[in-house]
Amino acid sequence: xxxxxxxxxxxDGFRSPRQARGRRHMLGRAGLYVLATILALWVLFPxxxxxxxxxxxxxxxxxxxxxxxxxEFSIDSMDFFVNSTGVLPSLWNSVLVAVITLILSTVIGAPxxxxxxxxxxxxxxxxxxxxxxxxxxxxxxxxxPLAVTFLSWGIYDxxxxxxxxxTALAMPFTxxxxxSIFVSVPHDLEEAALTLGCTPLQAFLRVVMPLALPGLxxxxxxxxxxxxxxxxxxxxxxxxxxxxxAQVLATxxxxxxxxxxxxxxxxxxxxxxxxxxxxxxxxxxxGRVSR
Numbered sequence: 651x652x653x654x655x656x657x658x659x660x661x662d663g664f665r666s667p668r669q670a671r672g673r674r675h676m677l678g679r680a681g682l683y684v685l686a687t688i689l690a691l692w693v694l695f696p697x698x699x700x701x702x703x704x705x706x707x708x709x710x711x712x713x714x715x716x717x718x719x720x721x722e723f724s725i726d727s728m729d730f731f732v733n734s735t736g737v738l739p740s741l742w743n744s745v746l747v748a749v750i751t752l753i754l755s756t757v758i759g760a761p762x763x764x765x766x767x768x769x770x771x772x773x774x775x776x777x778x779x780x781x782x783x784x785x786x787x788x789x790x791x792x793x794x795p796l797a798v799t800f801l802s803w804g805i806y807d808x809x810x811x812x813x814x815x816x817t818a819l820a821m822p823f824t825x826x827x828x829x830s831i832f833v834s835v836p837h838d839l840e841e842a843a844l845t846l847g848c849t850p851l852q853a854f855l856r857v858v859m860p861l862a863l864p865g866l867x868x869x870x871x872x873x874x875x876x877x878x879x880x881x882x883x884x885x886x887x888x889x890x891x892x893x894x895x896a897q898v899l900a901t902x903x904x905x906x907x908x909x910x911x912x913x914x915x916x917x918x919x920x921x922x923x924x925x926x927x928x929x930x931x932x933x934x935x936x937g938r939v940s941r
Contacts, residue, residue, distance in 0.1 A: 697918060697922075700911055700914050700915050700918065701915055702717075702720045703908075703911040704727055704728060704908075704911045704912045704914070704915035704916075705720075705723045705724065705725060705727070705728065705915075706720050706722070706723065706724060706727070707722065707724040707726065708724075708726055708727060708906075708908045726908075727908040727909070727911065727912040728912050728915075728916070730908065730909060730912065731909055731912035731913055731916060732916075734901070734909070736892070736897050737894070737897065740892050740893055740894045740896070740897035741894050741916075743809050743812075743891055743892065743893050743894070744877075744878060744893040744894040744895070744920075745920070746809050746813075747809050747812045747813045747816060747877055747884075747893055748816075748874050748877040748878050750809070750810070750813035750817075751813050751816040751817050751820060751873060751874075751876075751877040752870055752873050752874055752877070754813065754814075754817040755817050755820045755821055755824045755869075755873050756824065756866065756869070756870065756873070758817070758821065758824075759820075759821050759824030759825045759828055759869070760824070760828045760866065762825045762828075762829075763824070763825045763826070763827070763828030763829035763830075763831070763832055764828065764829075764832050764854070764858075766778065766825070766829040766832075767828075767829045767830075767831075767832035767833040768832065768837070778826065778829075781821075781822045781825050781826065782822050782826065784818070784821075784822055785819070785822055789815075789819075789882050789883055789886075790882075793882075793883075793886045796811075796815065796883075796886070796887065797886060797887065800887060806887065807887070807888050807889045807890055807891055808888075808891055809891055809893075811887045811888070812883060812884050812887050812888060812893060813877075815883040815887060816876065816877040816880055816883065819876060819880065819883075820872070820873040820876050820877065823869070823872055823873075824869050824872075824873060827865060827868060827869040827872070828862070828865060828866065828869055830865070831862045831864075831865025831866065831868075831869075832858065832862060832865075834865075835858050835861045835862055839857050839858075839861075840853050840854070840857055840858055843856065843857045871924065871925055874921065874924050875921050875924075878894075878895075878917070878920060878921055879895060879917070879921075880895065881893075881895040881896055881899055884896040885899065885900075894916070894917060895917065898913045898917070
């Protein structure tokens with residue numbers, strides 16, 4: 651008498667271990683997508699409200715509750731803000747400060763990050779802590795010494811004073827981010843380029859830099875946004891050559907609500923545009939991490 655083994659049927663509620671793992675994996679990914687969607691809405695919904703309020707008629711700004719879908723659009727608030735005294739010069743100053751900060755922090759911080767990633771030397775770990783500990787000092791404590799120093803240098807109330815301060819603020823994170831990125835680049839590729847006739851500089855520029863561009867893009871986003879939004883140092887170190895956040899802060903208390911919403915959108919837009927322009931490098935970084 652032969653015995654016929656019965657395979658568990660999925661229709662009867664029985665699943666193999668592989669099917670169970672697959673189901674748990676699908677549920678985990680679905681939960682991750684739901685969480686990512688909630689976080690995205692948490693960030694994007696206030697930006698959406700600021701945008702529709704900034705481009706709404708002035709009498710709609712004070713309405714409560716706010717309309718999620720506006721009935722009409724108007725550029726009166728934006729026109730009022732752009733034509734206000736000092737806005738366009740301060741906008742240009744903010745762009746210059748952010749660009750100078752981005753260049754200085756990348757030129758100085760990327761080689762430092764490369765040295766931390768590629769070379770073993772005595773005191774490397776304490777050096778990392780020392781770099782990060784520079785952010786432990788509040789700007790309030792450093793404000794008076796910085797103002798006195800920049801006065802003696804003759805650069806007080808200039809974009810260079812603010813750019814140097816923003817570079818000092820962004821440098822620790824630039825060094826640590828680029829260091830982690832260079833560690834992820836295989837050292838064998840660089841050694842192979844050296845054996846094929848490249849100099850160390852050529853190997854760095856032709857092999858390491860293309861692979862590190864996504865990480866450098868992430869560091870540049872952080873540096874640009876930090877410089878664009880920073881207000882305290884800009885207020886202390888400038889009187890006439892103010893950046894846009896400092897100018898908005900100086901006139902915020904005496905400004906009508908539509909001016910404030912227009913200013914908020916005007917300060918958000920450049921950061922979003924900058925992130926949009928370099929998004930392909932970030933997508934490449936996320937793709938490499940996911941693999």
